[in-house]
Amino acid sequence: xxxxxxxxxxxxxxxxxxxxxxxxxxxxxxxxxxxxxxxxxxxxxxxxxxxxxxxxxxxxxxxxxxxxxxxxxxxxxxxxxxxxxxxxxxxxxxxxxxxxxxxxxxxxxxxxxxxxxxxxxxxxxxxxxxxxxxxxxxxxxxxxxxxxxxxxxxxxxxxxxxxxxxxxxxxxxxxxxxxxxxxxxxxxxxxxxxxxxxxxxxxxxxxxxxxxxxxxxxxxxxxxxxxxxxxxxxxxxxxxxxxxxxxxxxxxxxxxxxxxxxxxxxxxxxxxxxxxxxxxxxxxxxxxxxxxxxxxxxxxxxxxxxxxxxxxxxxxxxxxxxxxxxxxxxxxxxxxxxxx
Numbered sequence: 001x002x003x004x005x006x007x008x009x010x011x012x013x014x015x016x017x018x019x020x021x022x023x024x025x026x027x028x029x030x031x032x033x034x035x036x037x038x039x040x041x042x043x044x045x046x047x048x049x050x051x052x053x054x055x056x057x058x059x060x061x062x063x064x065x066x067x068x069x070x071x072x073x074x075x076x077x078x079x080x081x082x083x084x085x086x087x088x089x090x091x092x093x094x095x096x097x098x099x100x101x102x103x104x105x106x107x108x109x110x111x112x113x114x115x116x117x118x119x120x121x122x123x124x125x126x127x128x129x130x131x132x133x134x135x136x137x138x139x140x141x142x143x144x145x146x147x148x149x150x151x152x153x154x155x156x157x158x159x160x161x162x163x164x165x166x167x168x169x170x171x172x173x174x175x176x177x178x179x180x181x182x183x184x185x186x187x188x189x190x191x192x193x194x195x196x197x198x199x200x201x202x203x204x205x206x207x208x209x210x211x212x213x214x215x216x217x218x219x220x221x222x223x224x225x226x227x228x229x230x231x232x233x234x235x236x237x238x239x240x241x242x243x244x245x246x247x248x249x250x251x252x253x254x255x256x257x258x259x260x261x262x263x264x265x266x267x268x269x270x271x272x273x274x275x276x277x278x279x280x281x282x283x284x285x286x287x288x289x290x291x292x293x294x295x296x297x298x299x300x301x302x303x304x305x306x307x308x309x310x311x312x313x314x315x316x317x318x319x320x321x322x323x324x325x326x327x328x329x330x331x332x333x334x335x336x337x338x339x340x
Contacts, residue, residue: 001034004338005055007041007090007119009110010097014124014151016065017327018094023058025331035338041088042075049084050075081110085117092337094330095123101220101240104131115139115147120337122330124151130227130240146340148333153179153225154302155321156329161336162316163233170308172234174273177304178297179225182209182216183248183268188298190256191265199253208300218247219268222283226270234272236279244282251285263290267297270304293317 006022008015022029022037029035038055046068052075064070078084093114097107104127111121111128115136123129128136129149140147150160163170178184185208189199200217203209215221223243230238248268259266264287272281288295297303299320306314318325 001030001036003036003038004091005040005089006037007088007093008039009043009093009095011042011044011047011065012096013323014096014326015094016062017323018330019058019061021324021327021331033335033338035335041084041090043084046070049078049080051078051084051087081113085113090114090119092120092122092334095121095125097125099125099127099224101127101224104128108132111136111147112139115143115145118143118145120146122148122333122337124326124330126152126224126228130224130231133231146337148337150333151326151329152228154304154318155325156332157316157318159304159316160232170310173307173309174271175229175304175306176269176271177302178267178294179270179302179304180216180222180268181300181302182213184297184301185299187248187256187266190253191260195253217249219245219283222268222270226272226281226283230272230279230281234274234279238279238281244284246284248285259287264288265295267294
């Protein structure tokens with residue numbers, strides 16, 4: 001049995017659900033993997049930089065998250081991230097702060113410092129993957145640590161680990177898929193008779209779309225995911241702003257319904273194709289024939305189709321995931337890191 005001290009940067013939906021999942025699977029982690037854990041550091045804008053060397057009460061943390069009041073959590077405040085890292089002595093850092101599309105900060109600095117402190121790092125933040133993947137991967141390798149990020153694309157579906165662990169020495173020639181659930185939900189709502197604004201409002205009411213959903217509607221979320229896949233799986237440096245991008249904002253409800261009636265529904269399609277030493281990538285609305293599995297993907301589901309030198313078509317589909325799917329990706333990465 002090995003004890004792992006855990007640090008959580010960001011305590012929003014993802015890391016809170018991760019804590020619930022850690023608690024739920026505690027027995028299996030002990031018995032099957034020899035993993036014992038305690039949370040010695042928690043940080044967010046509302047919590048501050050808080051540490052507890054003997055481990056925070058999970059019950060207290062989850063209750064405080066539910067009530068929105070963290071004043072009664074037993075722990076000491078640190079003055080900043082560096083002091084927090086020293087005091088928490090985390091063996092594993094879970095980084096789940098908000099995405100910064102422009103430069104990936106401050107998540108990149110969080111991850112870099114944690115690796116230099118000797119911690120494995122697991123993130124659900126796409127920013128570090130698209131802006132600093134090579135640097136952070138090399139740093140982790142030099143330090144003998146793991147830098148893992150399975151939850152950044154398609155929640156906990158093992159896309160990155162599939163190619164890393166199960167399909168070595170394979171060349172990915174390209175991929176195509178539907179990777180943004182918000183636009184998929186909006187398009188489905190429009191097909192079912194809602195206006196664009198009405199479908200967006202319904203997605204917001206269900207908690208699928210953010211209050212400001214422009215990041216999804218204008219294709220930025222999808223472009224960042226495309227860039228992450230290209231950087232890691234295809235091994236080509238591609239910043240998000242180099243992905244040709246067109247969102248769904250200009251699609252009318254009438255055109256969406258007409259396309260569905262004609263058997264060619266609109267989907268926000270993400271794709272990339274290798275062209276010599278470079279990769280051409282795009283995100284844009286396309287009409288898909290009903291004979292294509294992508295046309296059948298609705299709601300919050302996702303799909304990706306890879307073309308490789310060995311497998312001409314390799315398709316992965318995810319049916320209506322929830323927060324537990326994202327948290328599971330981080331849990332699975334934790335188990336991988338513990339076994340390294």
